[in-house]
Amino acid sequence: MTTQPPWSLPKQQPEEPVLYVYNSLTRTKTKFVPTNERHVKWYNCGPTVYDASHLGHARNYVTQDILRRVMTDYFGYDVHFVMNITDIDDKIISRARQNHLIENFRSESNALTPELVDTVFEAWTIHVRDKVNKGLPSDQKVVEGSEEASWPKLSVLIQNAEWKQECLKRDEKFDMHFTAANRCLLAIRNARDQIQSGIKSVDEAHNLIDESKDILARTLDAKYKSTVTDPNISRSLASYWETKFFEDMARLNVREPDTVTRVTEFIPEIVDFIKRIMDNGFAYESEGSVYFNTIKFDNADDHNYAKLEPWSKGNRELLEDGEGSLANKTGRRSASDFALWKASKPGEPSWPSFWGPGRPGWHIECSVMASAIFGDNMDIHSGGIDLAFPHHDNEMAQSEAYHNCRAWVNYFWHTGHLHIEGLKMSKSLKNFITIDASCAGTGEILRKYTARQLRLAFLTQLWNAKVDFSESLMTGEVRNIEITMNNFFTVVKALVNQHRSDAIKSDGFHHYEALEQDLTKSFYEAQSAFRSALSDSFDTPVALNALRELVSKTNIYINSRGKHLNVALVENIARWVGQMLRMFGLGEGEKVELGWGQADQGAGNINREEVLTPYLRALSSFRDGVRQLAIAKNDTALKDILALCDKLRDVDLVPLGVALDDQDDGKALVKLVPPAELIKARDEKRAQQDAKASKKAASIEEERRKRIAKLEKGRTPPQDMFRNCPGYGSLDDEGIPRTDAEGQELSKNQAKKVQKQWQEQEKLHKAYLEWQKTLSP
RNA sequence: GAUCAUAUAGCUCAGUGGUUAGAGCUUCCUAGUGCAAUUGGGAUGGUCCCAGGUUCAAACCCUGGUAUGGUCACCA
Numbered sequence: 001m002t003t004q005p006p007w008s009l010p011k012q013q014p015e016e017p018v019l020y021v022y023n024s025l026t027r028t029k030t031k032f033v034p035t036n037e038r039h040v041k042w043y044n045c046g047p048t049v050y051d052a053s054h055l056g057h058a059r060n061y062v063t064q065d066i067l068r069r070v071m072t073d074y075f076g077y078d079v080h081f082v083m084n085i086t087d088i089d090d091k092i093i094s095r096a097r098q099n100h101l102i103e104n105f106r107s108e109s110n111a112l113t114p115e116l117v118d119t120v121f122e123a124w125t126i127h128v129r130d131k132v133n134k135g136l137p138s139d140q141k142v143v144e145g146s147e148e149a150s151w152p153k154l155s156v157l158i159q160n161a162e163w164k165q166e167c168l169k170r171d172e173k174f175d176m177h178f179t180a181a182n183r184c185l186l187a188i189r190n191a192r193d194q195i196q197s198g199i200k201s202v203d204e205a206h207n208l209i210d211e212s213k214d215i216l217a218r219t220l221d222a223k224y225k226s227t228v229t230d231p232n233i234s235r236s237l238a239s240y241w242e243t244k245f246f247e248d249m250a251r252l253n254v255r256e257p258d259t260v261t262r263v264t265e266f267i268p269e270i271v272d273f274i275k276r277i278m279d280n281g282f283a284y285e286s287e288g289s290v291y292f293n294t295i296k297f298d299n300a301d302d303h304n305y306a307k308l309e310p311w312s313k314g315n316r317e318l319l320e321d322g323e324g325s326l327a328n329k330t331g332r333r334s335a336s337d338f339a340l341w342k343a344s345k346p347g348e349p350s351w352p353s354f355w356g357p358g359r360p361g362w363h364i365e366c367s368v369m370a371s372a373i374f375g376d377n378m379d380i381h382s383g384g385i386d387l388a389f390p391h392h393d394n395e396m397a398q399s400e401a402y403h404n405c406r407a408w409v410n411y412f413w414h415t416g417h418l419h420i421e422g423l424k425m426s427k428s429l430k431n432f433i434t435i436d437a438s439c440a441g442t443g444e445i446l447r448k449y450t451a452r453q454l455r456l457a458f459l460t461q462l463w464n465a466k467v468d469f470s471e472s473l474m475t476g477e478v479r480n481i482e483i484t485m486n487n488f489f490t491v492v493k494a495l496v497n498q499h500r501s502d503a504i505k506s507d508g509f510h511h512y513e514a515l516e517q518d519l520t521k522s523f524y525e526a527q528s529a530f531r532s533a534l535s536d537s538f539d540t541p542v543a544l545n546a547l548r549e550l551v552s553k554t555n556i557y558i559n560s561r562g563k564h565l566n567v568a569l570v571e572n573i574a575r576w577v578g579q580m581l582r583m584f585g586l587g588e589g590e591k592v593e594l595g596w597g598q599a600d601q602g603a604g605n606i607n608r609e610e611v612l613t614p615y616l617r618a619l620s621s622f623r624d625g626v627r628q629l630a631i632a633k634n635d636t637a638l639k640d641i642l643a644l645c646d647k648l649r650d651v652d653l654v655p656l657g658v659a660l661d662d663q664d665d666g667k668a669l670v671k672l673v674p675p676a677e678l679i680k681a682r683d684e685k686r687a688q689q690d691a692k693a694s695k696k697a698a699s700i701e702e703e704r705r706k707r708i709a710k711l712e713k714g715r716t717p718p719q720d721m722f723r724n725c726p727g728y729g730s731l732d733d734e735g736i737p738r739t740d741a742e743g744q745e746l747s748k749n750q751a752k753k754v755q756k757q758w759q760e761q762e763k764l765h766k767a768y769l770e771w772q773k774t775l776s777p
Numbered sequence: 778g779a780u781c782a783u784a785u786a787g788c789u790c791a792g793u794g795g796u797u798a799g800a801g802c803u804u805c806c807u808a809g810u811g812c813a814a815u816u817g818g819g820a821u822g823g824u825c826c827c828a829g830g831u832u833c834a835a836a837c838c839c840u841g842g843u844a845u846g847g848u849c850a851c852c853a
Binding site: 045046047048053054056057058059060061063064089090091312335336338362383384385386387389390391415417418419422423424426466468470472473476477480487488490491545552555556558559560638639642643645646649650659660661662669671685692699700703706707747748749750752753756757760763 | 788789797801802803804805809810811812813814815816817821822824828829830831835845846847848849850851852853
């Protein structure tokens with residue numbers, strides 16, 4: 001024979017799953033097809049940098065980071081991930097200007113004077129009339145001149161929860177405005193007292209200004225707005241918060257984008273872009289501003305406006321009727337038209353353009369920057385769900401008007417919003433949580449939870465669903481997963497170490513019997529389940545469950561197999577589980593290590609003496625104890641030795657991060673854990689046990705009462721349950737009501753309901769009779 | 778006010794008109810140990826929001842009500 005026998009291509013059975021992802025353009029899961037091989041062009045809407053990042057940002061960027069990691073590290077796409085930074089916009093400008101004005105005002109006020117108090121008081125009255133009034137009922141509105149006089153009355157009214165609720169209905173920020181006003185007024189009164197008693201210090205002046213900052217900023221801004229002309233003021237605010245943003249992202253283990261684009265770096269491109277949209281006939285100029293013509297665009301044959309949320313477009317047009325002349329006032333031809341270029345008012349940062357000095361509108365930046373990097377088409381555009389309309393719809397309209405194309409974006413992925421304990425997060429609801437501890441806020445999330453726990457919380461929810469961030473989610477499910485994984489990896493690592501130290505390469509057995517076959521099968525199944533979950537629109541909750549189930553099965557195997565454990569198989573499983581967790585971005589510590597790593601502060605440079613001494617001291621003192629017992633030859637020696645063993649395990653080794661688990665063969669499994677983690681676990685457990693013990697008697701009694709109450713409910717046989725029961729009239733043979741108290745026949749639903757209740761009672765009664773039998777022999 | 782959701786176990790939620798409505802967590806019990814521990818096994822727990830209707834059959838479909846939440850062009 002000189003030729004090889006024929007070979008045939010194997011058939012994949014079952015076939016591997018194909019990636020489908022929920023796409024906002026269809027509001028269904030659509031098959032993911034990149035236009036160019038496995039290259040993926042991905043543009044993500046980044047933050048507007050004017051304030052500290054909050055938990056909502058964390059939700060969005062961590063979730064997108066998860067999707068990005070799955071796409072690159074699991075599915076193996078070559079992703080080019082671009083994110084923009086909005087570093088110029090109305091909010092940045094006004095925030096920077098107000099900060100600047102307050103700063104100036106503060107440094108110019110070098111004594112507490114009646115004039116200063118008057119200025120603050122005037123600002124306070126304006127705040128009360130403009131802001132607090134919004135929430136007040138029309139007959140209780142504060143009129144000019146009577147602000148301070150009406151305050152005592154309002155302070156009493158706000159104690160009334162019902163009244164306050166009504167105000168919040170009228171204006172959801174009422175509480176916030178009221179609190180600010182109250183704080184400010186207290187500071188004003190305090191200042192007056194100080195002046196009375198002759199105190200005029202700078203500190204008191206500054207204190208007054210700090211306490212009334214927000215209120216004062218508004219009036220200062222109204223007065224001196226146009227005097228602030230230095231563009232560096234808003235630029236430095238933006239760059240400050242941009243740095244903070246990336247620091248927060250780094251703490252959250254979010255990968256940096258491949259490309260970061262900033263609006264202020266793309267102004268000439270933006271101007272040219274707008275020019276071409278005008279040339280294509282979809283924009284018009286009015287008093288130095290340029291607007292996009294949504295009506296004309298929507299009416300064009302090959303274009304549609306508001307592809308993502310066409311229903312919102314309808315709302316907008318309805319609203320236009322209500323607003324009437326507003327459209328004319330701002331120079332727009334239709335209320336749905338939006339600004340591409342805004343003429344700058346005096347004091348506002350501006351750039352030259354064909355239409356005079358101005359700055360870009362909000363939506364145009366993303367169109368221009370994405371086009372500059374990706375050209376006339378991209379695979380994925382992502383962002384928070386709240387951006388879908390109008391931002392992304394406007395973006396698409398602009399870009400399609402510019403490129404003269406039908407589809408600028410192929411897939412829109414919108415991440416779901418975050419709620420706190422069932423409510424949306426907002427400053428006015430006072431449940432606002434920032435990411436980093438260094439910024440002021442009601443809460444700082446990284447002080448309370450780790451980046452890993454936060455990411456796990458998001459992984460247990462679908463990326464495009466609403467997340468409810470709650471204490472119970474974090475301390476329940478998340479902590480649970482974390483503990484399960486940590487314990488699993490610790491045990492496997494210890495097993496692997498033990499196995500290596502036994503040093504025999506083979507004991508003459510293959511260790512691949514039915515139990516190992518089963519476990520291997522579970523391993524394969526978990527891998528398949530994991531892949532199909534992620535292919536099904538990144539279903540991370542299901543994927544995580546596949547990992548947890550595999551861990552549970554492996555635990556069962558470890559505990560049932562005893563000495564003849566196939567360590568290699570267990571190690572492979574642990575390695576894969578660890579890799580998948582790291583793939584999600586949950587990794588800590590060294591990558592080569594089995595598992596997902598465990599953060600261990602203070603584990604830096606290794607110094608042999610420092611490392612070994614505490615362990616040797618523990619060992620040595622244990623030896624001392626055993627020796628003394630042996631020398632003393634007491635009757636209780638055996639018991640005392642065991643007590644020493646317990647002390648070594650439960651007291652001395654815990655802070656050293658060593659846990660000992662006894663095994664069948666009499667040799668303990670030595671587990672190495674970060675000490676902090678071990679101490680935490682011990683304390684949590686103790687607290688739980690204490691809590692249980694303290695309420696045990698009460699809860700047992702409670703349980704018993706509940707059980708008996710339920711059984712007692714079955715005392716009445718079903719035939720009698722409706723007798724003498726108000727609300728029902730005549731009964732049939734079995735005691736089921738036919739008519740109500742007035743003799744009217746029961747409605748169908750009613751009849752069905754009593755039937756159901758009757759059957760329920762029959763069951764209860766049966767249980768009751770059984771119970772009675774056990775009571776009387 | 779307009780509009781859209783949601784309402785199922787103590788909590789978070791699955792549930793496709795058709796057996797006795799499910800899961801995870803919590804709680805309780807339990808195995809393993811000299812004592813612990815990782816871990817395992819089991820049990821408890823339901824007026825499917827209320828009222829009517831459609832259907833042979835409703836947690837599921839329809840109508841009305843109630844409650845909660847979101848959105849209403851600043852938003853991640």
